[in-house]
Every structure is written in C-alpha cells, then in structure tokens.
Amino acid sequence: MTKYEREIYTVITTSNEHLTVEQIYGQIQEKYPKIVLATIYNNVNKLYEAGLIRKVSIEGMADRYDHIQKHDHLICRNCGKLSDIVLKDLTPSLQEMVGDGFLSYDLKVFYLCPDCRKRLNSNTGV
Amino acid sequence: MTKYEREIYTVITTSNEHLTVEQIYGQIQEKYPKIVLATIYNNVNKLYEAGLIRKVSIEGMADRYDHIQKHDHLICRNCGKLSDIVLKDLTPSLQEMVGDGFLSYDLKVFYLCPDCRKRLNSNTGV
DNA sequence: AGCATAAGTAGAATTATTATAAAATATATA
DNA sequence: TATATATTTTATAATAATTCTACTTATGCT
Numbered sequence: 001m002t003k004y005e006r007e008i009y010t011v012i013t014t015s016n017e018h019l020t021v022e023q024i025y026g027q028i029q030e031k032y033p034k035i036v037l038a039t040i041y042n043n044v045n046k047l048y049e050a051g052l053i054r055k056v057s058i059e060g061m062a063d064r065y066d067h068i069q070k071h072d073h074l075i076c077r078n079c080g081k082l083s084d085i086v087l088k089d090l091t092p093s094l095q096e097m098v099g100d101g102f103l104s105y106d107l108k109v110f111y112l113c114p115d116c117r118k119r120l121n122s123n124t125g126v
Numbered sequence: 127m128t129k130y131e132r133e134i135y136t137v138i139t140t141s142n143e144h145l146t147v148e149q150i151y152g153q154i155q156e157k158y159p160k161i162v163l164a165t166i167y168n169n170v171n172k173l174y175e176a177g178l179i180r181k182v183s184i185e186g187m188a189d190r191y192d193h194i195q196k197h198d199h200l201i202c203r204n205c206g207k208l209s210d211i212v213l214k215d216l217t218p219s220l221q222e223m224v225g226d227g228f229l230s231y232d233l234k235v236f237y238l239c240p241d242c243r244k245r246l247n248s249n250t251g252v
Numbered sequence: 253a254g255c256a257t258a259a260g261t262a263g264a265a266t267t268a269t270t271a272t273a274a275a276a277t278a279t280a281t282a
Numbered sequence: 283t284a285t286a287t288a289t290t291t292t293a294t295a296a297t298a299a300t301t302c303t304a305c306t307t308a309t310g311c312t
Contacts, residue, residue: 002278002290021268036292041269043290057185062268077229090219097213101237103203108232109223128259147299162261167300169259188299 004028004035005043012044012053018064018082058082058108070095072107078116085109130154130161131169138170138179144190144208184208184234196221198233204242211235 001009011027012019019027025040044065047053056064056073061080074085087107094105112120127135137153138145145153151166170191173179182190182199187206200211213233220231238246 004291034292038270038293039291045270055185057183059181059183087223090216093216093219097235103236103238105236106234110229110231111227112229130260160261162263164262164301165260171301 002043004032004039005046007031008040008043009047009052012047012065013067018056018066020062020064022062024065056082072109074109074111076113076116077110078112078120081113081115128169130158130165131172133157134166134169135173135178138173138191139193144182144192146188146190148188150191182208198235200235200237202239202242203236204238204246207239207241 007028008024011024017023021037021040021044024044025035025037028035028040044053048055048065052068054066054068056066058064058073058075058080064082070091071084071086074083075081087109090107094107098104133154134150137150143149147163147166147170150170151161151163154161154166170179174181174191178194180192180194182192184190184199184201184206190208196217197210197212200209201207213235216233220233224230
C-alpha cells in the first residue's frame with residue numbers, strides 16, 4: 001500500500017458518511033494540498049478492486065465509497081440521503097443464498113427520511 | 127401519451143431483455159428512421175417518472191429499462207449478463223417491509239453465469 | 253384559420269470518469 | 283552507492299452517458 005492509498009483508505013473507513021471521490025479529495029487535500037483528483041480515482045479504484053472498500057451507486061449521484069462490513073442501505077427517495085441499515089431478519093436468508101452459488105447481493109431500501117416526510121406533509125394543502 | 131411515448135413503452139415492456147436507451151433507439155429507428163436520441167431520453171424519462179417503467183442501473187453499464195412487475199435481478203460478476211430472478215422465500219419479508227414505512231426496495235444478486243463459470247474454470251490451470 | 257401548448261429536433265454543454273504520456277519517486281540489484 | 287527497473291503521481295486530453303437550450307414542428311381548441 002502506498003502512502004496515498006493508505007490515507008484514502010483511512011478516510012473512507014473512518015468516515016461515518018458515504019463519501020464521493022470529490023469529498024475524499026477535499027479531505028486528503030487538507031493534508032496534501034498538491035494532490036490531484038486522478039490520484040484519488042486511481043487509489044480508490046485500486047482499493048475497490050482489491051475488495052478493501054465498497055462502492056455505493058445511487059441514481060443521479062456520483063459514486064460513494066464505504067467500508068466493507070456487511071450492511072444494507074436506506075435511501076431517501078426525496079433528498080437522496082443515504083444511511084446504513086441492518087436488516088436482522090432478512091440478512092440470514094440473503095447470506096444463505098450467498099454461498100449457495102451466489103456471490104453477493106446488494107440491497108437498497110427506499111423511504112422518505114423524517115425531514116422530507118415533514119416537509120412534504122406540510123406542503124400538502126398549499 | 128404521445129406516439130413515441132407509446133412506441134417506446136411497448137418496446138420496453140414487450141422485450142425480454144433489459145434495454146439501454148441506445149437499444150431502444152435502435153428499435154424505434156427501424157420504424158421511424160428520423161427519430162433523434164434525445165427524444166428517446168425524453169420519453170424514457172417521462173415513462174420512468176410516471177412510474178410506468180423501471181430503471182436498472184448496473185456498475186459500469188448504461189442504464190437499462192424494464193417492466194415494473196416485481197422481480198429482482200441476477201447479474202453475472204464477470205460478463206454483466208442481467209437476468210430476472212424471483213426470490214420466493216425473500217419476497218414476502220421484503221414486501222412486508224414496504225408498507226411498513228418503506229417505499230420500495232432494489233435487490234441485486236451477483237453470481238457467475240454458467241458460461242463464465244465454464245470459461246473461468248477451464249482457464250484455471252493455464 | 254389563428255393561437256396556445258406540448259413534443260420533437262439539433263447540437264452544444266456538462267459531469268463523472270478513464271486513458272495516456274511524461275515526470276517523479278521508490279525499490280531492487282550489481 | 284550507482285544504476286536500472288518498476289511503480290506512482292501528475293497533467294491533461296478523451297470519452298461516454300446524459301441533460302440542457304433554443305428552435306421548429308405538430309396538435310388541439312375557440
């Protein structure tokens with residue numbers, strides 16, 4: 001692992017958010033102001049291909065990167081807010097499938113986040 | 127619904143494949159050689175926003191469009207081949223979640239399709 | 253027919269991302 | 283240590299999918 005690869009890995013895995021390449025770039029820049037965006041792309045791809053990080057693609061947004069601990073994603077249909085979710089009941093059946101010939105799965109659940117629900121409700125009668 | 131909207135809708139919903147905008151374009155062109163790609167985009171987006179078709183986005187590939195009947199997707203990790211899958215055991219629990227505050231879900235299962243499995247196995251020792 | 257609205261066309265623009273070639277840095281070896 | 287070799291980074295061009303904008307055409311209504 002090169003210096004930048006390690007730095008980028010740390011940024012991604014210690015963040016509580018799901019960072020885009022731009023956001024990772026911003027954080028690495030604080031420490032290495034001369035770094036170039038392509039370097040972030042290169043290293044993020046290396047990490048992703050090595051299976052050390054996870055990629056989360058959501059409609060209409062740039063790709064985001066995440067740690068690999070198994071969890072699913074909850075996405076607000078309205079604002080795109082992305083959070084982690086652990087579906088205790090489902091995970092066993094899904095995990096069972098994996099191994100049974102399947103390699104992995106990707107589950108996204110859509111909802112309206114509390115903020116959007118409030119906002120949309122208060123707009124109902126207007 | 128305009129002429130093209132209807133034509134595009136028919137192409138998408140009667141196809142057994144998961145078509146890209148380019149592929150839809152190709153099919154519509156056979157009948158209307160003068161149609162323009164942007165028109166396909168416009169109408170596909172209209173149909174999608176109206177909830178009449180479904181969008182399937184897969185890493186590294188252009189978006190694909192599909193009918194809305196509920197099913198999940200099975201994707202070959204190697205060649206990207208995309209097929210439909212109905213997970214009888216899981217669907218009820220997922221459907222239960224939906225309605226329980228959740229709006230919908232998107233489940234993709236990754237595997238190696240028979241062709242790729244064969245090909246990769248026969249390369250093992252080389 | 254005349255006008256309003258919606259739809260389609262043409263092509264430029266945008267955005268995220270990848271590719272490429274040169275320069276810099278790191279590593280290995282004699 | 284000096285030199286060769288490989289790897290990484292930089293800088294910038296290229297690409298691909300998609301959206302935007304302005305203009306034109308079609309359609310529906312009075």
